[in-house]
Amino acid sequence: MQLDGVLFFPVTPFDAGGGLDEAVLAEHVRRGVAAGAGGVFVACGTGEFHALAPDEFERAVAVAARVTEGRAPVFAGTGGPLPTARRCAEAAHRAGADGLLLLPPYLVSGPPAGLVRYVAGVADATDLPVIAYQRNNAVFTPATAVEIAALPTVVGLKDGLGDIDLLHRIVLAVRERVEKPFQFFNGLPTAELTVPAYRGIGVDLYSSAVFCFAPEVSLGFYRAVHADDTALVRRYLTEFYRPLVELRDRVPGYAVSLVKAAVRATGLDVGGVRAPLVDPSPEHLAELELIVAAGRALALETAGGARESGVNGSSAGGASGAVGQPELAG
Numbered sequence: 001m002q003l004d005g006v007l008f009f010p011v012t013p014f015d016a017g018g019g020l021d022e023a024v025l026a027e028h029v030r031r032g033v034a035a036g037a038g039g040v041f042v043a044c045g046t047g048e049f050h051a052l053a054p055d056e057f058e059r060a061v062a063v064a065a066r067v068t069e070g071r072a073p074v075f076a077g078t079g080g081p082l083p084t085a086r087r088c089a090e091a092a093h094r095a096g097a098d099g100l101l102l103l104p105p106y107l108v109s110g111p112p113a114g115l116v117r118y119v120a121g122v123a124d125a126t127d128l129p130v131i132a133y134q135r136n137n138a139v140f141t142p143a144t145a146v147e148i149a150a151l152p153t154v155v156g157l158k159d160g161l162g163d164i165d166l167l168h169r170i171v172l173a174v175r176e177r178v179e180k181p182f183q184f185f186n187g188l189p190t191a192e193l194t195v196p197a198y199r200g201i202g203v204d205l206y207s208s209a210v211f212c213f214a215p216e217v218s219l220g221f222y223r224a225v226h227a228d229d230t231a232l233v234r235r236y237l238t239e240f241y242r243p244l245v246e247l248r249d250r251v252p253g254y255a256v257s258l259v260k261a262a263v264r265a266t267g268l269d270v271g272g273v274r275a276p277l278v279d280p281s282p283e284h285l286a287e288l289e290l291i292v293a294a295g296r297a298l299a300l301e302t303a304g305g306a307r308e309s310g311v312n313g314s315s316a317g318g319a320s321g322a323v324g325q326p327e328l329a330g
Contacts, residue, residue, distance in 0.1 A: 001073055001099065001129055001155065003183060005038025006215075006222050007207045008072075009046040011260045012060055014271035020056040022063050024270055028212075028263065029067045035215035037072050040064050044077035044101050046209050046256055051274035058091040065096030075131065079103025082118060086125035099129040101158065104138035112144040119148045129153055133187060134167075135160030142166075142173035149178040158187035158207070162194065168201040189255040190248060192221055193241045196233065199225070209255070210244075213262035214292055220299040232302060240295035247287055253277035254284075261285055262292055 010032060013024035029040060042064035043049050043057050052060065061076040068074050076092035078085045078100050089100055105118050115138055123130050130153050134140055139161060140148070148154050157174075159167050171184055185205030186198040195206055204225075211218040217240060224232040248254045257273045261280050264270055265288075272279045280288065 002181060003039050003073065003156070003185070003205060005036065006211050006218055007039045007041060007185070007205065008032040008037035008211045009041045009044055009207055009209055010064070011212055011256075011263055011270050012043060012047040012052065012056075013269070014274070016271075018271075018274075020052075020059060021269075021271065022059060024268060025060060025063050026067045028268055028270065029064050031268075032211065032215070033068055033071050035211070036219060037211065037215075039073045039075060040068055041075045041077070041101055041207065042097075044075075045103070046212065046259055047077065048256060048274060048277070049077035049079065049103060051277075054087065054091065057088060058095050061092050061095035061097050065098075073098040075099040075101050077101050077103055078122060079133075080106045082121050085118075085122045089122055089126040089128065093126045093128055097128060099131065099155070100126070101131050101133055103133050104136050107137075109137040112139075112141050115140060116144050116147045119154060120151055123151050123153045127153060129155040131156040131158055131183075133158045133160060135187070139166075140170060142169045145170040146173050146177050149174045149180075149182050155181070156183040156185065158185050159198075159203070160187040160189075162188050164197055164201060167198075167203070171201060171203065190241060190245045192218075193237060193245050195221075195225060209259045210241075210295075212259050213266055214295055214299075216299040216303070217292075217295040220302060224302070235298060236295075239298055240291060243291045243294070244288075247284060247291065250284070251278070251280075254280065258284075258288055262288060265289065265292070 010028050013021040013028060015021040043052060043060045064074050074097050076097040078088035079102055092100055102119060102122055119132050132148055132154060134157060145157060174182055183205060184203045186194060186203055187207050188194050190209060191206040208218045221236045224236060248258055257277050257279050260270055260273055
């Protein structure tokens, strides 16, 4: 399975009573797939995997799989303690997921060899393809990245660490020593801001939280990147993504709660975030509204040129990121 295009990480809607709202989640996923998502990553970081009960997790994955109907691959989050991660993997399989995004283990930091055992332990619980997520306490060396890439069902590595030097050495080592298709993608929060840097080491796939609430902005940026329109990429970064990141960095957890607030502003009542995250303050919501309006104005201004160029959001670039092939996060 080769991922391509803009990767969609839906939020998890909660109803007035605080429970999972399956109907709203279905509509959220439906809209994302209709907008041209290259993949749906449900109940992951943006989807508050950390805050979901086991039954809510399985129901959320089932909703995404049902609504997507095979039009895009559905990856489910998993992680935490190894037994929990294995149970989530099994639940995701039952619910119809096409693959797993394996988040870091809970709290503890282990040596690189222990991370390999952790990934192998989850991969052994299911036949689903697994993408490992490098961030926080899950940091691979080039050698251990080669070890997990060689596991039969491990198909990719999502980088949320941001250490370009380390990731470049990992990419080179895996491409040199692993013969099967294997993808890398940029999984930093608001990944678009670092897309130019990651593309410099041949990692073009990235995750897009912005796609949740402004797919026209996310796809406009994607088209500009794959058309090598440096001037337009710079405008997106300076007029929209940089202000969004600066707002995001003011409060821990805003990488999720700002996205959820922006989805609510589109008219889809996805509720607030669960503790320990907090919803944005009124002042920050007002700033968010101005930032999103600026992004949408830019996307509208440049949409005509994109149509004339014939570049579309779901297939621009066309490269896969597989070993031995040109690169196209996440």
